[in-house]
Amino acid sequence: MAISRILLQHYDNSRTVEELVDEDEFQLFSTLYDKRDKQNAIMVQLMGGYGILYAPHAQVLSFDPTPEEQEPLMQRLPGETLSEGMFIIKPLLDDVDLGGVQAKHGYYSKIWKNRLAEELSNNKNGLVRRLRNAGLNLINLRTAVYRWVDPPSTVIHAPQLIGHFKILIDVLAVDFGIKDDNKRGKIQGWQYAWNEIRSSRGEAIQAGVNEQELIEEELMSIINSNLDDIRQKASTENIFKFQIPSGNSLQGNTIFLKVYAIETGFKAPYEEFKKLFELSEFEQWRV
Incomplete structure (x- = not known):
């Protein structure tokens, strides 16, 4: 089953994701398994014995800690431009109100x-x-x-x-x-x-599509303006939490999860994509 309370051990120390993220926040990543139509998937294995499924050619917001990387923060394809040693970024944002579309009486x-x-x-x-x-x-x-x-x-x-x-x-x-x-x-x-x-x-x-794009652009801008702090954390930690500084249009946190390996050969219900599971759970979806 999916993880409802994550205890994700660091690769080289005893800190846990539980110290970084409240239980309610990680409910964003977890649901019970539901047998439905299965689709091809790629499994991104993370440090600590956990992983996430993505659709082939999915665009994944990620961070490359390599110092010489010209664009450390961008959308990447698992197995192609997203590779081992990079970090997947999971936003855990407070409610955002960008004004939205308000329908009018015709x-x-x-x-x-x-x-x-x-x-x-x-x-x-x-x-x-x-x-x-x-x-x-x-x-x-x-x-x-x-x-x-x-x-x-x-x-x-x-x-x-x-x-x-x-x-x-x-x-x-x-x-x-x-x-x-x-x-x-x-x-x-x-x-x-x-x-x-x-x-x-x-x-x-x-409007929903446009709003999501605006949120993502703003988040990338905030992270880019704090790259020094993020690089420092990435150099010593495999999983860490970045709290968005006050005064920005977005509020909340982002979790950085280091990629250990990437595997193909999975088929799973689309509802299980982009969620965090223990590695043992992926065997039910391996083909």
Whole structure:
């Protein structure tokens, strides 16, 4: 099983990762094994008898302590540019708020949400019954409708499936006010409303990607500005903790884990990638 409380011995002294990282932090690296579809993996063995699985061609944030290295901090490929003697970097950051994307009410979402609010106010039980009879058979439907009426956060809250959304609009008998000579106005209305929802979800996904990139860039900048301290620790320790100095936009810690060896020939569920395990656990995934 994965490690829920790490006791990672140093290669040359008695200090432990337990001294560096709280138990709750290392829960980021551990879950119970779950048999699912397996994918090819590379195992990065770390000092102390532990390892981490990565997907082939994964980009791994790492540090090369070699003094003559021009770019000591960068993303590297295990087995290619990431090699023995380098350090894998595991960020353990406090919550970060970069302002994020805030979805806005579109023209059509205002219309159907107002109509939904009216129905919930007038007869919530009747509305839930009508939605179920129309085919919207979500287990948590009663809770869901109250979620859908909420104002936007990072997305416009709505049913996840287009078919469910159309049922909602039909049951509510929403009039989007679209005039059409071919009498297709109602269909066009819900389609426009659905496109607003899809757009907000796409923006939220892209915002998440962009935010992660910004966090990583900022973290690399902070580490680069403290390379002297990090090099000093890397020269004497195989595992160490770097606390981000106060005054930076990011707060928290990063753990540096020295690479001992890199092996191919593993297949494991993707959910087990990027987590820390004892070496004995990897035998179940060796092919």
